[in-house]
Amino acid sequence: MYTQGLDQQGKTENRRDSLETPERLEAFQARIDAEEKIEAKDWMPEAYRRTLIRQISQHAHSEIIGMQPEGNWLTRAPSLKRKAILLAKVQDEAGHGLYLYGAAETLGISRDRMVADLLSGKAKYSSIFNYPTLNWADIGAIGWLVDGAAIMNQIPLCRCSYGPYARAMVRICKEESFHQRQGFEIMHVMANGSEDQKAMAQDALNRWWWPSLMMFGPSDKDSKHSAQSMAWKIKRFSNDELRQKFVDVTVPQADFLGLTVPDPDLRFDETSGHYCYGEIDWQEFHDVIAGNGPCNRQRMETRRRAQDDGAWVREAARAYAAKHAAKAA
Amino acid sequence: MKPEDALLAYTLRLGDTALVLGQRLVELVTHGPELEEELANANFALDYIGQARMFYSHAAALEGAGRTEDDFAYLRDGQQFGNVLLVEQPNGDFGDTIVRQVLFETFYIRQLDTLTRCSDPGLAGIAARAVKEIRYHLRHGLQWLVRLGDGTGESHARVQASLHRLWPYCGELFAGDDVDEIVGTHYGGPDLSAIREQWEHEVHALLAEATLEVPDEPWMNAAGRQGVHTEHFGYLIAEMQFLKRAYPEATW
Numbered sequence: 156m157y158t159q160g161l162d163q164q165g166k167t168e169n170r171r172d173s174l175e176t177p178e179r180l181e182a183f184q185a186r187i188d189a190e191e192k193i194e195a196k197d198w199m200p201e202a203y204r205r206t207l208i209r210q211i212s213q214h215a216h217s218e219i220i221g222m223q224p225e226g227n228w229l230t231r232a233p234s235l236k237r238k239a240i241l242l243a244k245v246q247d248e249a250g251h252g253l254y255l256y257g258a259a260e261t262l263g264i265s266r267d268r269m270v271a272d273l274l275s276g277k278a279k280y281s282s283i284f285n286y287p288t289l290n291w292a293d294i295g296a297i298g299w300l301v302d303g304a305a306i307m308n309q310i311p312l313c314r315c316s317y318g319p320y321a322r323a324m325v326r327i328c329k330e331e332s333f334h335q336r337q338g339f340e341i342m343h344v345m346a347n348g349s350e351d352q353k354a355m356a357q358d359a360l361n362r363w364w365w366p367s368l369m370m371f372g373p374s375d376k377d378s379k380h381s382a383q384s385m386a387w388k389i390k391r392f393s394n395d396e397l398r399q400k401f402v403d404v405t406v407p408q409a410d411f412l413g414l415t416v417p418d419p420d421l422r423f424d425e426t427s428g429h430y431c432y433g434e435i436d437w438q439e440f441h442d443v444i445a446g447n448g449p450c451n452r453q454r455m456e457t458r459r460r461a462q463d464d465g466a467w468v469r470e471a472a473r474a475y476a477a478k479h480a481a482k483a484a
Numbered sequence: 485m486k487p488e489d490a491l492l493a494y495t496l497r498l499g500d501t502a503l504v505l506g507q508r509l510v511e512l513v514t515h516g517p518e519l520e521e522e523l524a525n526a527n528f529a530l531d532y533i534g535q536a537r538m539f540y541s542h543a544a545a546l547e548g549a550g551r552t553e554d555d556f557a558y559l560r561d562g563q564q565f566g567n568v569l570l571v572e573q574p575n576g577d578f579g580d581t582i583v584r585q586v587l588f589e590t591f592y593i594r595q596l597d598t599l600t601r602c603s604d605p606g607l608a609g610i611a612a613r614a615v616k617e618i619r620y621h622l623r624h625g626l627q628w629l630v631r632l633g634d635g636t637g638e639s640h641a642r643v644q645a646s647l648h649r650l651w652p653y654c655g656e657l658f659a660g661d662d663v664d665e666i667v668g669t670h671y672g673g674p675d676l677s678a679i680r681e682q683w684e685h686e687v688h689a690l691l692a693e694a695t696l697e698v699p700d701e702p703w704m705n706a707a708g709r710q711g712v713h714t715e716h717f718g719y720l721i722a723e724m725q726f727l728k729r730a731y732p733e734a735t736w
């Protein structure tokens with residue numbers, strides 16, 4: 156998924172109205188245990204609210220930053236049909252960002268504030284989007300693997316205890332599965348195409364495989380948010396469970412494509428019925444999250460530039476609205 | 485020129501104009517001034533790419549030589565593209581983009597509207613679909629033109645400068661050649677001088693509403709429809725066509 160549990164933030168805003176008495180906490184947990192949806196106006200513990208804000212805004216930022224690696228090939232798409240499909244996908248991601256910012260806003264944080272946190276580097280986004288798209292098959296690999304991993308993570312979020320997030324995810328998941336299919340189709344065409352195309356497809360898989368596994372976040376033993384998020388039914392499966400599910404689904408797809416998963420330790424384990432995979436390079440994961448991936452700076456610069464270049468436009472819109480509100484009054 | 489050749493050339497020019505403008509809008513993806521604009525821009529780009537595909541497919545059918553939409557888009561060189569020069573102009577800032585859209589679409593919507601009643605059913609059908617899309621684009625473009633023109637001092641100055649930059653390319657919109665003439669007489673295509681009159685009337689009123697001045701620059705002589713482009717164009721198609729041309733045997 157796009158949320159990875161990456162945050163390092165911790166400060167609470169003071170909310171005097173939310174006295175967390177044991178009775179209230181207990182009643183809240185009872186509602187969660189009964190699979191009731193928590194709605195924006197309901198009482199909730201501050202930590203629940205903060206966890207959701209962190210997770211949903213991280214998810215929203217990921218949708219927006221995620222437009223860049225794919226947007227990189229829009230002008231060069233090799234057919235008009237592919238150009239239109241990719242454009243529609245990138246547009247969907249912008250829409251996902253919009254619903255998710257909307258869902259986070261129900262928790263009492265403004266979109267401006269979330270965007271400011273992204274641009275200042277305080278808020279994180281999924282590490283996967285800090286890798287470059289170097290050939291057209293990368294567009295296929297992103298749809299197949301990145302959207303595929305996102306779906307794996309997001310389907311359980313459709314049942315998340317927080318109603319507005321769960322509902323946003325239902326809408327998003329429908330589109331993500333279309334994204335996954337179009338990506339797989341690009342890979343399929345290329346893997347069955349010319350020698351050059353096959354080489355591009357393999358090269359893309361080589362570069363995207365491990366970063367895709369990293370999308371599920373740190374392994375369970377190092378994941379600091381998991382237990383509480385599970386109890387609150389924000390999370391339903393652990394990072395490692397979801398990662399395993401992804402590997403189990405994806406390896407046969409790679410076989411079907413005739414491509415080689417770049418993991419010499421990968422093997423099917425008859426007894427467990429799962430694929431065993433090699434050790435993830437957690438140093439790389441932490442480096443990318445710390446800002447030292449191949450494209451971190453570029454992604455943030457692009458976003459900041461768009462924000463700065465648009466400042467006069469947003470200001471004009473505000474000035475115009477104010478003038479006309481004054482005239483109407 | 486035989487009427488059917490003129491109709492083919494005319495349809496291709498429509499396809500080229502839609503594709504080139506679509507490609508320019510595609511370049512803007514991830515650079516929008518806010519998220520809502522990102523979505524709107526992608527929508528407009530999709531509409532234009534979609535229109536280009538429809539015009540090209542229709543051209544392919546009219547031509548009957550087995551070419552496809554992608555052959556037209558990817559395997560022709562600059563001098564074979566007959567788009568108007570206004571749409572190939574670089575995006576510039578948001579004001580430039582809005583001005584380009586408004587100047588072009590106030591023309592294009594009239595061209596399409598006439599084509600919905602032309603005697604070639606294929607073209608009429610595409611125009612009927614496209615005209616609805618452009619109506620929606622224009623609503624958006626006009627709102628922004630007024631906001632920018634009547635927004636802050638900076639936005640007013642910027643958008644006025646955009647108008648001055650792009651105004652010279654407007655004359656070409658109304659400078660038809662024999663293709664336009666033949667399509668006019670044989671298929672009921674638009675009368676460009678009539679459109680020009682309506683366009684001037686409308687654009688002057690819009691600029692007044694946006695507190696902007698009608699530029700006094702003369703209209704340049706331009707021949708985009710005949711394949712004579714601005715220097716920007718070579719780069720636009722080089723980028724667009726590179727992958728398809730680098731692997732001519734491949735299908736994607």
Ligand SMILES: [Fe+2]
Nearest residue numbers: 218247248251
């Ligand atoms: Fe998405």
Ligand SMILES: [Fe+2]
Nearest residue numbers: 248302331334
């Ligand atoms: Fe997606």
